[in-house]
Amino acid sequence: xxxxxxxxxxxxxxxxxxxxxxxxxxxxxxxxxxxxxxxxxxxxxxxxxxxxxxxxxxxxxxxxxxxxxxxxxxxxxxxxxxxxxxxxxxxxxxxxxxxxxxxxxxxxxxxxxxxxxxxxxxxxxxxxxxxxxxxxxxxxxxxxxxxxxxxxxxxxxxxxxxxxxxxxxxxxxxxxxxxxxxxxxxxxxxxxxxxxxxxxxxxxxxxxxxxxxxxxxxxxxxxxxxxxxxxxxxxxxxxxxxxxxxxxxxxxxxxxxxxxxxxxxxxxxxxxxxxxxxxxxxxxxxxxxxxxxxxxxxxxxxxxxxxxxxxxxxxxxxxxxxxxxxxxxxxxxxxxxxxxxxxxxxxxxxxxxxxxxxxxx
Amino acid sequence: xxxxxxxxxxxxxxxxxxxxxxxxxxxxxxxxxxxxxxxxxxxxxxxxxxxxxxxxxxxxxxxxxxxxxxxxxxxxxxxxxxxxxxxxxxxxxxxxxxxxxxxxxxxxxxxxxxxxxxxxxxxxxxxxxxxxxxxxx
Numbered sequence: 001x002x003x004x005x006x007x008x009x010x011x012x013x014x015x016x017x018x019x020x021x022x023x024x025x026x027x028x029x030x031x032x033x034x035x036x037x038x039x040x041x042x043x044x045x046x047x048x049x050x051x052x053x054x055x056x057x058x059x060x061x062x063x064x065x066x067x068x069x070x071x072x073x074x075x076x077x078x079x080x081x082x083x084x085x086x087x088x089x090x091x092x093x094x095x096x097x098x099x100x101x102x103x104x105x106x107x108x109x110x111x112x113x114x115x116x117x118x119x120x121x122x123x124x125x126x127x128x129x130x131x132x133x134x135x136x137x138x139x140x141x142x143x144x145x146x147x148x149x150x151x152x153x154x155x156x157x158x159x160x161x162x163x164x165x166x167x168x169x170x171x172x173x174x175x176x177x178x179x180x181x182x183x184x185x186x187x188x189x190x191x192x193x194x195x196x197x198x199x200x201x202x203x204x205x206x207x208x209x210x211x212x213x214x215x216x217x218x219x220x221x222x223x224x225x226x227x228x229x230x231x232x233x234x235x236x237x238x239x240x241x242x243x244x245x246x247x248x249x250x251x252x253x254x255x256x257x258x259x260x261x262x263x264x265x266x267x268x269x270x271x272x273x274x275x276x277x278x279x280x281x282x283x284x285x286x287x288x289x290x291x292x293x294x295x296x297x298x299x300x301x302x303x304x305x306x307x308x309x310x311x312x313x314x315x316x317x318x319x320x321x322x323x324x325x326x327x328x329x330x331x332x333x334x335x336x337x338x339x340x341x342x343x344x345x346x347x348x349x350x351x352x353x354x355x356x357x358x359x360x361x
Numbered sequence: 362x363x364x365x366x367x368x369x370x371x372x373x374x375x376x377x378x379x380x381x382x383x384x385x386x387x388x389x390x391x392x393x394x395x396x397x398x399x400x401x402x403x404x405x406x407x408x409x410x411x412x413x414x415x416x417x418x419x420x421x422x423x424x425x426x427x428x429x430x431x432x433x434x435x436x437x438x439x440x441x442x443x444x445x446x447x448x449x450x451x452x453x454x455x456x457x458x459x460x461x462x463x464x465x466x467x468x469x470x471x472x473x474x475x476x477x478x479x480x481x482x483x484x485x486x487x488x489x490x491x492x493x494x495x496x497x498x
Contacts (some may be wrong), residue, residue: 018437018481018482019436023440025435026464027463027464030407031464035407036406036468037404037405124437183388204485236412236413237416238380239380239381258378276412277410277412
C-alpha cells in the first residue's frame with residue numbers, strides 16, 4: 001500500500017464494501033468505549049487517514065507483548081489497522097537480521113524524521129551505563145534516546161515500558177526504569193498490562209489515525225478510553241460485591257455461584273484496565289470470569305504490591321475502609337472507588353515485600 | 362464410582378446469577394424507543410460495554426423475544442440483525458470472517474443504519490448498470 005493512499009482508497013482496491021468498513025468502525029468505536037453513534041463520524045475520518053511509519057523497539061521484555069498483539073492479527077479490526085501502518089522495524093517480526101535490520105532502522109528514522117510513531121516494549125536498563133541490555137552492541141538507553149529524537153509520539157507498550165514492570169521489581173538488579181523516566185520532551189502514551197490487551201494498542205493507533213492526535217490520558221499517561229474505569233467498576237460480579245456476597249475459598253458455595261472474589265485477593269477495585277469489557281482470547285472471558293481474582297498487572301509496581309491472594313484491605317491501612325464496607329455489605333460502590341483512588345498512593349507506600357506466606361494464603 | 366450420577370456436579374439454576382443489570386438495560390431501551398417515537402432519532406446500546414452476566418443476557422434475550430424480520434449481512438464476516446418482539450428494537454450482532462463475535466448492539470431505529478445503502482454506492486450502481494446496458498445493446 002502506497003504511503004499517500006488513504007484507507008478508503010485501500011479498501012476499495014481490496015474490494016471491501018462500505019458496509020464492511022462501517023461495521024469495522026462500529027466495532028472499533030465499541031472497543032474504544034466511544035458511544036455507538038460515533039461510528040459514522042469515525043468512518044469518515046478514518047477513511048481519509050494516511051499510513052504512518054511505525055518503529056518498534058524491544059528492550060528488557062519477554063516478548064509477551066508482541067505475542068499478545070500478534071495473536072490478534074487475523075482478518076479483523078486489528079488486521080485492518082495493522083494494514084494501515086508501515087511497520088518499518090520490529091525485530092521479532094521482520095525478515096531482515098543483523099546489519100540489514102539495523103540499516104532498516106536507520107533508514108526509517110531518517111526518512112520519517114519527526115513523523116514516525118515509536119513503540120517501545122520492555123523497560124530500560126540504566127545500571128552500568130545501560131550495559132545490562134544491548135542490541136547490536138548499543139545499550140537500550142542509547143537506542144531509546146536516538147529513536148525518540150525523531151518520533152512524533154511514543155507508545156510505551158506493556159507494564160515494563162510504561163512503569164518498569166517485572167525487571168524493576170525489588171531488588172531491581174539492572175536499574176530498570178520506564179520510558180517516561182528517560183524521555184521528557186515527547187508525548188508518551190502508556191499502554192500498561194502484562195501483557196496489554198491487543199485491542200488497546202489498535203484502539204490507540206485507530207485514534208491517532210482518526211483524529212491525528214493522541215487520545216486523552218489519565219494521570220499515569222494511559223488512554224482514558226480503556227483505563228478510565230477499574231476492573232471492579234465493570235465487573236459482572238460487581239453486584240455481588242454491593243450485596244456483600246463473597247467467595248471465601250476457591251471452591252466454596254460462593255465461588256460456585258460466581259460471587260465477588262474481593263476477599264480472595266482480587267485487585268479489581270484498584271486496577272484500571274478494560275479486561276472486564278474487551279476480555280481475552282478472542283473475547284472469550286477474563287480472569288475473574290474464570291474464577292481467579294485480578295492481579296493488578298496494569299498498575300505500577302504490581303509485582304511488589306503484596307500477595308496476589310491477600311485481600312486489598314490487608315497490605316495497607318487506608319484500604320481498610322474497603323474491607324469494612326464489604327463486611328457490612330453496604331452498596332457503597334462509588335464511594336469506595338473514590339476512596340480507593342485517593343488512598344492508592346498511600347497504599348503504594350505502605351506495601352510490604354511479598355513473602356512465601358502471602359502466596360500460600 | 363457406580364454410575365454417572367455419582368459424579369459430584371452441582372447444577373445451578375440460571376436465576377442464581379442474575380444481577381439485576383438486565384432490567385436497567387430494558388428500561389433504557391424503553392427510553393430510546395420513546396425518543397424514536399417523539400423525535401425520530403435512532404439510538405443504540407453497546408452490549409459489550411455493560412457488565413452483564415451470562416444469565417442476564419439470557420434474561421434480556423427472553424424478554425425481548427423475536428419479531429418478524431431477520432436481516433443477514435455478508436460484509437467482512439456475517440452480521441445478523443434481528444427484530445425483537447418490540448417493533449423498532451433490533452438485536453445486532455457483527456461477526457468477523459472467522460465467525461467470532463466482534464460487537465453486539467441493541468439498536469432502536471426504524472431500520473438499522475448499516476442496512477441502508479449509501480448515496481455514493483447507489484450512484485456507482487446506477488453508472489455501472491447503465492454501462493452494462495450499453496454493452497448488451
